[in-house]
Amino acid sequence: MPGPRPILYSTAACHLCELAEGLLVAARAAAPGLAWEVVDISEDDALFERYGERIPVLRFPGGEELGWPFTGDDLHRALCREGLA
Template sequence: MTTLTIIGKPDCHLCEVASEVVDAVVAEMPDAAAERLEIVEKSIADDPALYERWWEKIPVLLIDGELHTHWRVSPDRLRQALEEAMK
């Protein structure tokens, strides 16, 4: 199982865009691959430790706990990273 974590906050335009990119990339994945992907959404508004670490970089995407990107999400780069992580 591969975990994709989206860290953001409510009413964050870039966070909404990042979620849309994630949704689009996952929708393109074969069903068997998508079933092996867990998407976790976390908010810096709910977790002081996340706020302290990421507040100036949201949205942040982690793949299996490792930083993939922040601020803007490239669909091509995300697709490639997920393919690599799921091998």
Template sequence: MSVPRVRLYSRPGCHLCDDARVVIARVCADLGEEFDEVDIDSDPELLERYGEEIPVTLVDGAQHDFWRVDEGRLRAALAG
């Protein structure tokens, strides 16, 4: 099983996370990529690191965006 190139760090009840999920799902579907999502509330280290920045998007393991996902920028990162 391959590791998705895109990861979304989120938490329940976060409206920015809901918005980010829609953009990420659309871009990944268009480009044939997969993404996964991790609830930072389930991991104390993630909560400490990303608690004030969620949603956080990682591409290929590196932080790409936080708070908002720029669709064009995400597409470019995945295509490049």
């Protein structure tokens, strides 16, 4: 059974969100079991209120949030802190 996964808060047609997900795809090369969930904040008023101006935001199971802009190195360090890489 897979454990908790990071959540990428996003919206449709968000080019920065696509870039962030591309970094996650690249990170999977070093962490083959890495999986994440993409949540469209436009479908939830509370999430839209919280993240609307900040997306993409990657929220980890431990509560840490990595907000854009972030690099592959930033992502790797966060994944290591969470024990996901």
